[in-house]
Amino acid sequence: MLTLAAPGFLLAGLLATLVPLALHLIRRRPPMRAALPTARFLSEDPRNAIRVSRPTDVPLLLLRMLLLALLGAALARPSWIPAREGTANVVLLDRGAASAAEWPRAVATARQAVIGPDGEPVGELLLFDTAAVHVPRAELTMAYFAKLASDGPGRGRSELAAGLRAVPLAARDLRGADSVAVRVISAFPQSGWSAGLAPLRRAAWPGSLELVPLRMGMDSASSDTAGTPRSAAVIATEGGRYAAAALGALGYAARTIAPAASASIPEDVIIVLDGSPAGLMDRARAGATVVFAAGAVDGNRDLPWTGSAASASGGGTMWFGPELRIGGAAGRAGGAPASDAHVVAAWDDGRPAAAARKIGRGCVVVAGTALEGGELPFQAEYPAMLGRLARGCEDAAATAERPLDSGALSLLRGTGARTIAANRLGAAGGGFAFGRWLLAAAILAALLETLLAYRRRTAA
Structure with missing residues (x-):
C-alpha cells in the first residue's frame, strides 16, 4: 500500500x-x-x-x-x-532488584508476548531499570530469553519513567501489525515511582497499559514503626512552634530550643530550621535522625546534599510518592543530592526536593526548602511531611520493598483502549x-x- x-x-x-x-x-x-x-x-x-x-x-x-x-x-x-494484520506487543520488562522473586516467570511472560508460534519475533522488548534498553529485533530468540532468565535481574532499583519514555520509539519500530498494545511486567515498587510520572504516562501512550504485577517479598525493615514513641527537638533562632506542634500531632514528645543550647540533645529526631548548630553529626552517628532545612546546612561533607542549599528559586509542590504531596513552599534550594543519597521527595518538575543518607547508626536528611516558610506550615499535609522527613533513611530501606497501592496502579494503567491503531503512532511497519x-x-x-x-x- x-x-x-x-x-x-x-x-x-x-x-x-x-x-x-x-x-x-x-x-x-x-x-x-x-x-x-x-x-x-x-x-x-x-x-x-x-x-x-x-x-x-x-x-x-x-x-x-x-x-x-x-x-x-x-x-x-x-x-x-505492506499489508498489516494482528496486534503486536511492546513489552516493558523491569530488570530491577524488586523483580528477583519471580524473575523466571517475568521472562517467560515477556517471551510469550514477543515471540510468535513459529519462533519469529512479533513485538518489541524494552528492558529497564534506571534506564531503558531497546533489544534489537534480530536478537529476540528463544536462546536470548533462556540466557536472560539465567542471568537474573540487576541489583539496583528501577524507575517506571525510564521505561515509559522509550515506549513511543519502540512502537514506531513495529512491523506488520495493524494495532499495538503495551504490557508492563514489574513488581511495581514504590521506589520506581517518581514525581511527574502521571503526565509522562499520558504523553507516552494514548491508551491503557496492561500491567503484569510480580510477587515481591517484604523485608523486615519495612515494618511500620509509627507507633513507637519517640522524642523530637526543633532548633530555631526564632519560631519553631509550627514544626513542634506538627510533630506533637504525630505522637512525638517535641520541644523547641535555641541553636546555642544544642550542644547536648538527647532527642531521637532533631529538626534544624536555622542557625547551623555544631555537633549534630555526632548525634546522627549515635543514632539520631537530623533534618536540616534549606539555609541551615553548614557544608559538612557527610551531608546528603552538594552545593549551596540556600534558597535559589521559587517554591512549588513537593511529592513524597504517590500518596503524599504538599504545596506552599516558599523557595527551592540550590545544589543537588549527593551521588549515594536517597531522594526522599521531588518537586513537581522532577527536581529533587529532599535527600537522606545513612551515617553511623543514624540518618541525616536535607530538605530543599524552608520548613516554616511560605504557606507550608498551614497545609493539612504538613505533619505528614515532617513525619516522612523524620524517617527518611527508614523509607530508603522500606519503599524499595513495598508495591504501589491500587490508586497508583490505576493511574499508571490509564484509561482508553488497550490496543491502538498503528497508523496513529506513525509506525514504520517495515x-x-x-x-x-x-x-x-x-x-x-x-x-x-x-x-x-x-x-x-x-x-x-
Whole structure:
C-alpha cells in the first residue's frame, strides 16, 4: 500500500508543472524591421504582440515539468507499506532488584508476548531499570530469553519513567501489525515511582497499559514503626512552634530550643530550621535522625546534599510518592543530592526536593526548602511531611520493598483502549520510504535542464 506523509506537496508539485507549460505556449513576437526610421514611433496592435502557439523546445519543457513533479513527490514523503494484520506487543520488562522473586516467570511472560508460534519475533522488548534498553529485533530468540532468565535481574532499583519514555520509539519500530498494545511486567515498587510520572504516562501512550504485577517479598525493615514513641527537638533562632506542634500531632514528645543550647540533645529526631548548630553529626552517628532545612546546612561533607542549599528559586509542590504531596513552599534550594543519597521527595518538575543518607547508626536528611516558610506550615499535609522527613533513611530501606497501592496502579494503567491503531503512532511497519530517491531524481533532472538550456543559448 502506497502512503503519503504530506499529500499536499504532491498536489502542489503537479499544479506547478502547468507553469512551464504556459510559459512555453505563450511567447512574444520579436521586433520587426521597419523600412522608415519614423515607423518605430508607431505602436503595434497589442492583439498581435503575444500569441499562443505550439510549445517550443519540447525536451526542455518536459525536463522542467518533470523536475517540479519529482520535487513535489519527494516532499510528500511516499512510502510503500505492506499489508498489516494482528496486534503486536511492546513489552516493558523491569530488570530491577524488586523483580528477583519471580524473575523466571517475568521472562517467560515477556517471551510469550514477543515471540510468535513459529519462533519469529512479533513485538518489541524494552528492558529497564534506571534506564531503558531497546533489544534489537534480530536478537529476540528463544536462546536470548533462556540466557536472560539465567542471568537474573540487576541489583539496583528501577524507575517506571525510564521505561515509559522509550515506549513511543519502540512502537514506531513495529512491523506488520495493524494495532499495538503495551504490557508492563514489574513488581511495581514504590521506589520506581517518581514525581511527574502521571503526565509522562499520558504523553507516552494514548491508551491503557496492561500491567503484569510480580510477587515481591517484604523485608523486615519495612515494618511500620509509627507507633513507637519517640522524642523530637526543633532548633530555631526564632519560631519553631509550627514544626513542634506538627510533630506533637504525630505522637512525638517535641520541644523547641535555641541553636546555642544544642550542644547536648538527647532527642531521637532533631529538626534544624536555622542557625547551623555544631555537633549534630555526632548525634546522627549515635543514632539520631537530623533534618536540616534549606539555609541551615553548614557544608559538612557527610551531608546528603552538594552545593549551596540556600534558597535559589521559587517554591512549588513537593511529592513524597504517590500518596503524599504538599504545596506552599516558599523557595527551592540550590545544589543537588549527593551521588549515594536517597531522594526522599521531588518537586513537581522532577527536581529533587529532599535527600537522606545513612551515617553511623543514624540518618541525616536535607530538605530543599524552608520548613516554616511560605504557606507550608498551614497545609493539612504538613505533619505528614515532617513525619516522612523524620524517617527518611527508614523509607530508603522500606519503599524499595513495598508495591504501589491500587490508586497508583490505576493511574499508571490509564484509561482508553488497550490496543491502538498503528497508523496513529506513525509506525514504520517495515515499509520502504523512497522520498530520498525521488529527491535525487529531481536533482538529476535539474542538472540536465541546466545543461540543455545552456546548450540552447550558446547555439543561438
